[in-house]
Amino acid sequence: MAQETPGAAEIRAAIAENSKMRERDLAERLGIAEAQLVAARVGHSATRIAAHPDRLIPAAEALGEVMALTRNASCVHEKVGCYSNYRSGEHAAMVLAEEIDLRIFPAWWVSAFAVEKQTAGGIRRSLQVFDAAGEAVHKIHLRPASDLAAWERIKAALALEAQSDALEVAARKPAEAPKTRPEKREILFEEWARLTDTHQFLRLCAKLKMNRLGAYRMPGNPFVRPLPPGAVDEMFTGLRDSGIDFMFFVGNRGCIQIHSGPVKRLQETGPWLNILDPGFDMHLRRNHIAEVYAVEKPTRRGTALSVEAFDAEGTVIFQAFPVSKETNDSRPQWREIVAGLETRATEAAE
Structure with missing residues (x-):
C-alpha cells in the first residue's frame, strides 16, 4: 500500500520534532520531495519566489558574500564568494565570478523559495531552487557578511502571487543507462x-x-x-x-x-571524504x-x-x-x- 503524503501541518510538525535533521534526510523519511518539505513552511518561514535564473541570480548579486551550494546524491560542493558576471542563455547560462563559477540549465529551475530557519545560532537564510521532481538544484546561503537589506528586497521583489504551502511534483526521471554502439x-x-x-x-x-x-x-x-x-x-x-x-x-x-x-x-568521516578549506568545502560519499x-x-x-x-x-x-x-x-x-x-x-x- 502506497504511503499517504503528509499534509503541510504534518510536515511542519515533523520539522519541529527533527530540527537537527538535514532537510533532504527528513524528506526521504517522510516519503516526500525536499521541495515539498520546504513548501510546507510557506507562510511561516518560507516565501515562494521566482525560480528562473535570469531573475534570481542578478538579485543574488546584491547579497554580497554568500555560500553557493550545488550537490547530487553523492557529492556536495560549497563555495564562499559573491555572485557576479551572470551570462544569460535560453538553454545554458553561466556565473563567471572569481569564486563562484556555475553552469546553469534554466529548464530545470522550476520552483524556488526564500527560507528563514531558526537555529540555536540565530536565523539562517537561504535561497533554494528545485527541479520539477522537487530535487534540489542550487542553494544560496547567506553568511554573517551578507546584506540583510538586500535579502528583504529580494523577498519582496521575487515573491510570487501564489503562496501555497502545498507543492505538486513530477516523478523523478531515472538516470540514463550507459549507451554503447x-x-x-x-x-x-x-x-x-x-x-x-x-x-x-x-x-x-x-x-x-x-x-x-x-x-x-x-x-x-x-x-x-x-x-x-x-x-x-x-x-x-x-x-x-x-x-x-x-x-x-x-x-x-x-x-x-x-x-x-x-x-x-x-x-x-565514515563513508565521507571531506575537503575543509577556506572558502571551499566538499563532501563525497565514497x-x-x-x-x-x-x-x-x-x-x-x-x-x-x-x-x-x-x-x-x-x-x-x-x-x-x-x-x-x-x-x-x-x-x-x-x-x-x-x-x-x-x-x-x-x-x-x-
Missing part, C-alpha cells in the same frame, strides 16, 4: 582523436547515439583508462601533497558548480562510487586529462581537471598524479 567503435575513436575542444565530446556522443559513460566503457578505448574506486582517495591525497590547483566539477541536471584551486585539508576513469580529450591547447567518477546508476558524481594558467601551469604535476593511480584490473572492466 559497438558498430560505431572505429568512428568514435577516429572522431575523438580529431576533437579540438572538450565541449565537442558530448555532441560527438549524441551524433553516434551514445552517451558519456557508454563511450568510456567502449572496449579498447585508447583515450580512457579505468581506475578502481579507491583511486579517488589517492587522487585527492596527491593533490593535497603537491599543492597544485585543480578544477572540481560537481552538479546535477540543473546546475554544475566548479572549484578552481588547491586541496589543503582532507578529512575522513561508497557511492561505482566506476572511475582517467580520460583524455584532444584540444587546441593540448590534451585535457580528467578523472571522472560515476555512481551505480551511471550518473556523473564529479569530474576533476587541471588548472592551466600562464603563471601556474599545473598540467605536468597533474599528469604525474593521474599516471600514479592504479589501473582497474582487466577482469573487472566492462
Whole structure:
C-alpha cells in the first residue's frame, strides 16, 4: 500500500520534532520531495519566489558574500564568494565570478523559495531552487557578511502571487543507462582523436547515439583508462601533497558548480571524504562510487586529462581537471598524479 503524503501541518510538525535533521534526510523519511518539505513552511518561514535564473541570480548579486551550494546524491560542493558576471542563455547560462563559477540549465529551475530557519545560532537564510521532481538544484546561503537589506528586497521583489504551502511534483526521471554502439567503435575513436575542444565530446556522443559513460566503457578505448574506486582517495591525497590547483566539477541536471584551486585539508568521516578549506568545502560519499576513469580529450591547447567518477546508476558524481594558467601551469604535476593511480584490473572492466 502506497504511503499517504503528509499534509503541510504534518510536515511542519515533523520539522519541529527533527530540527537537527538535514532537510533532504527528513524528506526521504517522510516519503516526500525536499521541495515539498520546504513548501510546507510557506507562510511561516518560507516565501515562494521566482525560480528562473535570469531573475534570481542578478538579485543574488546584491547579497554580497554568500555560500553557493550545488550537490547530487553523492557529492556536495560549497563555495564562499559573491555572485557576479551572470551570462544569460535560453538553454545554458553561466556565473563567471572569481569564486563562484556555475553552469546553469534554466529548464530545470522550476520552483524556488526564500527560507528563514531558526537555529540555536540565530536565523539562517537561504535561497533554494528545485527541479520539477522537487530535487534540489542550487542553494544560496547567506553568511554573517551578507546584506540583510538586500535579502528583504529580494523577498519582496521575487515573491510570487501564489503562496501555497502545498507543492505538486513530477516523478523523478531515472538516470540514463550507459549507451554503447559497438558498430560505431572505429568512428568514435577516429572522431575523438580529431576533437579540438572538450565541449565537442558530448555532441560527438549524441551524433553516434551514445552517451558519456557508454563511450568510456567502449572496449579498447585508447583515450580512457579505468581506475578502481579507491583511486579517488589517492587522487585527492596527491593533490593535497603537491599543492597544485585543480578544477572540481560537481552538479546535477540543473546546475554544475566548479572549484578552481588547491586541496589543503582532507578529512575522513565514515563513508565521507571531506575537503575543509577556506572558502571551499566538499563532501563525497565514497561508497557511492561505482566506476572511475582517467580520460583524455584532444584540444587546441593540448590534451585535457580528467578523472571522472560515476555512481551505480551511471550518473556523473564529479569530474576533476587541471588548472592551466600562464603563471601556474599545473598540467605536468597533474599528469604525474593521474599516471600514479592504479589501473582497474582487466577482469573487472566492462
